[in-house]
Amino acid sequence: MARTRSRLGLRLGLGRDPFLKTRAGRIPLFERVIGRGDGLEEGMNAICSHVEPCVSHSEPSESLAVTAARLADALEQDVRDFLVASDQNLGDIEVQIEQQSRELLRLAAEKAAQKKADLTPPVCPVCQQRLSRLTGQHRRSFECKFGTITLGRSRGYCKRCRKWRFPADTVLGLEETAGYSPRVQEMSALLASKMPVEEASAVLEHLTGVKMPRSTLDREAKRQGQRARDLRGKLDEQAGACPRPVQSELVLEPYQMIIQLDAWNIRERQDWGQTQALRRKGQEPERWHWVYTGTCFRLDHRGQSAGGRPMISQRGFAATREGIDGLREQLHGEAMRRGLGQAAGALVIGDGAVWIWRLADDRFPEARQRLDFYHAVQHVAAVGRALFGEDKDKLKAWLRPLVQQLKNQSSIKVVRRLEEILAAMPQGAAAQAVEKEVNYFQEHQDRMDYRAGRRRGEPIGSGAVESTCRQAQCRFKRPGQYWSQQGDEALLCLETFWRNKRWSLLFPHNRHLDVSKN
Numbered sequence: 272m273a274r275t276r277s278r279l280g281l282r283l284g285l286g287r288d289p290f291l292k293t294r295a296g297r298i299p300l301f302e303r304v305i306g307r308g309d310g311l312e313e314g315m316n317a318i319c320s321h322v323e324p325c326v327s328h329s330e331p332s333e334s335l336a337v338t339a340a341r342l343a344d345a346l347e348q349d350v351r352d353f354l355v356a357s358d359q360n361l362g363d364i365e366v367q368i369e370q371q372s373r374e375l376l377r378l379a380a381e382k383a384a385q386k387k388a389d390l391t392p393p394v395c396p397v398c399q400q401r402l403s404r405l406t407g408q409h410r411r412s413f414e415c416k417f418g419t420i421t422l423g424r425s426r427g428y429c430k431r432c433r434k435w436r437f438p439a440d441t442v443l444g445l446e447e448t449a450g451y452s453p454r455v456q457e458m459s460a461l462l463a464s465k466m467p468v469e470e471a472s473a474v475l476e477h478l479t480g481v482k483m484p485r486s487t488l489d490r491e492a493k494r495q496g497q498r499a500r501d502l503r504g505k506l507d508e509q510a511g512a513c514p515r516p517v518q519s520e521l522v523l524e525p526y527q528m529i530i531q532l533d534a535w536n537i538r539e540r541q542d543w544g545q546t547q548a549l550r551r552k553g554q555e556p557e558r559w560h561w562v563y564t565g566t567c568f569r570l571d572h573r574g575q576s577a578g579g580r581p582m583i584s585q586r587g588f589a590a591t592r593e594g595i596d597g598l599r600e601q602l603h604g605e606a607m608r609r610g611l612g613q614a615a616g617a618l619v620i621g622d623g624a625v626w627i628w629r630l631a632d633d634r635f636p637e638a639r640q641r642l643d644f645y646h647a648v649q650h651v652a653a654v655g656r657a658l659f660g661e662d663k664d665k666l667k668a669w670l671r672p673l674v675q676q677l678k679n680q681s682s683i684k685v686v687r688r689l690e691e692i693l694a695a696m697p698q699g700a701a702a703q704a705v706e707k708e709v710n711y712f713q714e715h716q717d718r719m720d721y722r723a724g725r726r727r728g729e730p731i732g733s734g735a736v737e738s739t740c741r742q743a744q745c746r747f748k749r750p751g752q753y754w755s756q757q758g759d760e761a762l763l764c765l766e767t768f769w770r771n772k773r774w775s776l777l778f779p780h781n782r783h784l785d786v787s788k789n
């Protein structure tokens with residue numbers, strides 16, 4: 272049987288909501304208990320009339336130890352109840368214990384925050400100037416992971432910035448937020464980067480009890496995304512400014528840096544609502560935009576799982592809506608952070624898209640270049656279709672030895688073979704199709720060293736980046752979803768911090784958790 276109110280809450284004299292709503296706002300129950308002679312007693316009596324031991328326990332000065340002892344009692348009772356409840360399994364007691372403990376955790380967080388606020392010196396957090404016209408105890412409520420906490424903070428005027436400041440808000444990480452603690456800000460950012468905000472809001476409440484309306488969650492996640500973009504810019508600048516670390520890590524074994532590039536498209540809300548106007552002008556609104564993506568990893572970090580699946584133990588990602596220029600700087604920064612500066616060599620792998628090779632020439636000029644093997648095969652197959660039309664058996668019989676040759680022997684032989692085929696063809700549409708493919712192979716001839724690549728244990732395809740793109744598309748290409756450039760860049764940036772295991776740079780409170788896993 273689900274209980275509607277936690278037992279601890281009852282014993283503390285707290286209802287489900289330990290606040291009383293008044294015209295002045297939400298006031299914590301503890302203040303009410305002391306009483307202010309402003310009609311609050313009435314409200315208090317209303318609550319106390321249906322709960323029993325009530326006020327006597329809820330002194331504001333009650334130590335956490337006393338509250339914790341009472342919680343321990345309540346939990347013991349939960350255990351006893353659980354043992355005789357034949358319809359309950361472990362899930363029931365998990366939910367029950369969590370609900371019971373929440374109030375103690377909330378009190379601890381509130382106490383900690385208030386004490387820290389009280390200790391914060393009255394100086395401007397921006398310019399360190401001493402604040403003037405100080406007034407104390409400005410109350411404000413914040414949602415933290417365990418519920419609502421209310422704080423009294425000092426406010427002062429900074430003459431240099433000409434702004435009112437709440438120094439405690441900065442110290443506690445509460446400034447600029449719409450009333451949410453840093454941990455809740457983080458949760459909203461993580462969920463919004465993984466799922467649509469409608470779902471994120473519901474999932475957040477279900478799993479943590481934290482209520483955040485959809486629109487607030489969306490706004491908060493984008494604010495965090497913007498913060499992530501600013502931080503990414505700084506990190507990339509550092510990586511670019513310092514091409515070789517002053518004290519470079521001792522490299523025991525020379526390694527190759529593998530860099531893979533690809534692009535996919537995303538649908539955005541740009542020109543939203545102007546469709547008719549644009550069409551009248553004879554323009555079709557542009558809704559699909561490219562997301563440029565890259566991944567990089569050290570070849571010696573690529574191996575196989577116990578089950579024989581290829582896996583990469585550490586790798587970096589970059590994904591951006593800010594065009595090829597954006598990707599160039601982000602991916603270069605990421606590659607530098609992953610050890611490009613100390614690598615014995617580098618290899619860029621991508622499909623035939625012109626931008627990929629321009630970017631490689633421009634930003635990774637020392638790197639070797641390789642055309643993705645599977646794209647090369649598709650272009651050989653295109654020649655086959657020009658020769659054999661829809662005759663699939665003939666096409667397969669012709670294609671198989673060529674693919675083997677491309678993979679295991681010199682690609683030059685394959686290109687020559689295709690050139691000979693073209694030379695022997697009568698002029699016409701089929702010859703034009705073949706000529707197009709021959710040009711493609713001549714263009715990429717130096718990028719098809721598949722035999723050498725396989726011997727060196729290098730990837731011959733860009734599968735790693737393609738799987739990254741597929742995963743990102745699942746998130747960003749849900750039916751009916753539209754994005755704005757600002758919004759999706761913010762979310763892409765959050766996603767990149769998470770994947771690159773750099774989440775704790777963005778939310779430093781996570782440094783207490785396992786740093787190797789975000």
Ligand SMILES: [Zn+2]
Pocket residue numbers: 395396397398399400429430431432433
């Ligand atoms: Zn200032």
